[in-house]
Amino acid sequence: xxxxxxxxxxxxVIVVLSLASAQTPQPQLTALVIGSATVGxxxxxxxxxxxxxxxxxxxRGLLLVAESTIETGKGSTLLNLQDGSQVLIKSHSRVVLxxxxxxxxxxxxxxxxxxxxxxxxxxxxxxxxxxxxxTAVITVRGTQFTVDVNKKLRTTVDVYDGLxxxxxxxxxxxxxxxxxxxWTEVERDR
Numbered sequence: 001x002x003x004x005x006x007x008x009x010x011x012x013v014i015v016v017l018s019l020a021s022a023q024t025p026q027p028q029l030t031a032l033v034i035g036s037a038t039v040g041x042x043x044x045x046x047x048x049x050x051x052x053x054x055x056x057x058x059x060r061g062l063l064l065v066a067e068s069t070i071e072t073g074k075g076s077t078l079l080n081l082q083d084g085s086q087v088l089i090k091s092h093s094r095v096v097l098x099x100x101x102x103x104x105x106x107x108x109x110x111x112x113x114x115x116x117x118x119x120x121x122x123x124x125x126x127x128x129x130x131x132x133x134x135t136a137v138i139t140v141r142g143t144q145f146t147v148d149v150n151k152k153l154r155t156t157v158d159v160y161d162g163l164x165x166x167x168x169x170x171x172x173x174x175x176x177x178x179x180x181x182x183w184t185e186v187e188r189d190r
Contacts, residue, residue, distance in 0.1 A: 032082035035066030035099030035107070040086065044075020066099035072113065081107060083120055085129060090114040098132075106132045114148040119162075132169070136186040139165040139175070158183040 032038065039048070039062040048056040051067035064070070070077060072093045079087045079097075085107075089095050093113020098106040109132045119129045121142025128139045131147070136155040138147060143162025149155050157166050159178045167175035168186045178184050 037064045037079040037081045040080045041078035045073030046075045046077045047071045068097045070095045085119045088116040118144045137167045153188045155186045
């Protein structure tokens with residue numbers, strides 16, 4: 001009889017968790033327009049703003065369009081981009097989503113803070129993934145890397161997989177190709 005009492009609470013927990021997960025709304029998989037993203041994960045203080053600057057609900061599954069802004073305090077968020085790439089925005093960061101088919105051709109712009117990007121491989125004639133910071137332009141065709149912009153606007157790019165091309169925005173210097181296990185920095189005005 002004692003063994004039956006021990007099993008029932010465990011069984012009850014499994015049933016409750018099963019019911020809870022069945023009632024949890026799952027994000028809808030839809031085709032996203034160029035320059036948009038959905039919020040995949042959310043932790044801590046994160047503020048989303050529309051292109052007009054209006055606050056948006058901080059929730060998983062939120063659809064963000066080009067020119068939306070993401071600001072993290074003591075928190076982080078994972079964005080799923082329209083091309084299948086993922087970007088984890090770390091705490092104390094400010095990112096603006098961009099439409100890669102407009103303006104400078106960026107998918108996003110990191111104004112300050114840190115992010116980890118896992119970019120889907122580009123095949124054939126498909127355009128490279130490009131992102132910007134106040135001091136650098138980063139171009140990749142499929143890789144995993146971090147980008148960090150500090151208060152002095154120094155950009156640091158650290159590559160874990162694939163190749164990343166980094167160029168400064170201030171001059172005609174040639175871009176640098178960074179391999180896995182290496183990093184580079186781009187400072188203000190050089």
